[in-house]
Amino acid sequence: MNELNLLSIIKYREKWGIIYMNIKELSLKYKDYMIELRRYFHRHPELSFQEYATSKKIKEELDKMGIPYKSGDNNTAILATIEGFKKGKTIALRSDLDALKVTECTNLEYKSENIGSMHACGHDAHMASLLGAAKILKDIQNDIPGTVKLIFQPGEEMGKGAEKLIEQGFLDGIDSIFGIHVISDIKCGKISIDAGPRMASADNFKIKVIGKGCHGARPNQGTDALVTASSIVLNLQSLVSREIDPLEPVVVTIGTLISGTQYNIVADSAEMTGTARCFNNEVRKKIPEIMKRIIENTAKAYGAEAMLEYDFAVAPVINDSKLSVIGEAAAEKILSKDALLKNTKLLISEDFSSYLAKVPGIFALVGAGNEKKEAIYPHHNEKFTVDEDCLQISSALHAQYAYDYLNANDL
Structure with missing residues (x-):
């Protein structure tokens, strides 16, 4: 199937428009929920492979939603499952959990309470966004033609977390994988999700x-x-x-x-x-x-x-060309065509590449910068923060992409 045919499937199936509106509306409905969660995670950061309280909080939220899950070997990794109304493909959505050895130097009311540890890379936003996406997908569960897996991964900052989860079978039965990283260097409201290299080795x-x-x-x-x-x-x-x-x-x-x-x-x-x-x-x-x-x-x-x-x-993150077509269409639905950035490459790394070595997938860079909200500092900086509007965008993108992928034929 060529990319034009794939894009036309995504854009013109009538029922998708209904789900598209639901996902946008639901992401706005859960915005305050995600902000509260992100601030909780920001206040309680934990280092790589020590994310025990973080994992416990995520499990509590999944329990409230009625979403089943299993834990990884060290009891911090989580694999949750949302079954759709019929059998079909299985897609995984992934978030990382760990914080950095950084002492926070902000005046935020919800600044880190764990001295010497800080969510200075946006993983607090990733967790909150994926839990928001879980709520959206749970709400439209009866319209999902397949299965969505949610991976909450420890140890990304050490570049070893993804490999450990693969060894534990977290990718078993997965047809494709999708991930997001919020980026302070990109203005909030912009998304890079096109084909080719996104992040470096x-x-x-x-x-x-x-x-x-x-x-x-x-x-x-x-x-x-x-x-x-x-x-x-x-x-x-x-x-x-x-x-x-x-x-x-x-x-x-x-x-x-x-x-x-x-x-x-x-x-x-x-x-x-x-x-x-x-x-x-x-x-x-x-x-x-x-x-x-x-x-x-x-x-x-x-x-x-x-x-x-x-x-x-850590290998480079390189987006699949066919799946990027679906990703760009999903981004247009939740924002607009003007929101899409092209050829945005970062020489920072992401162990999401370990998943891509096993199954096809794509990785989105979601803008989180905003000068008016002081979201101007680089990742790993002691003053790093994000424009929290990126939470609603990220959750909607997770859910819309998952739904569109599961509905796409010949993949």
């Missing part, structure tokens, strides 16, 4: 340099690991500027460099850590190969040795 590496220590007054008697490491840092910058197609966004960042013991001793070793990011899986494979060559040859030039340890941690 995030791989981690460690570089060890071995030299030979000596007195700082007689450096010729040793091999300076610190000078060698400094040259490696500088030479690695040519990887992006001279070895990768300039049309391919790539970042290689050295975040730490530890070397030396005293001001008058030539360092005998050095250790660096960093991250590499890109949107192209073929480019991703080449990065450690190029790094290894640069690192080893730079060290050799100084008479030292160097080793690279490289971890392929």
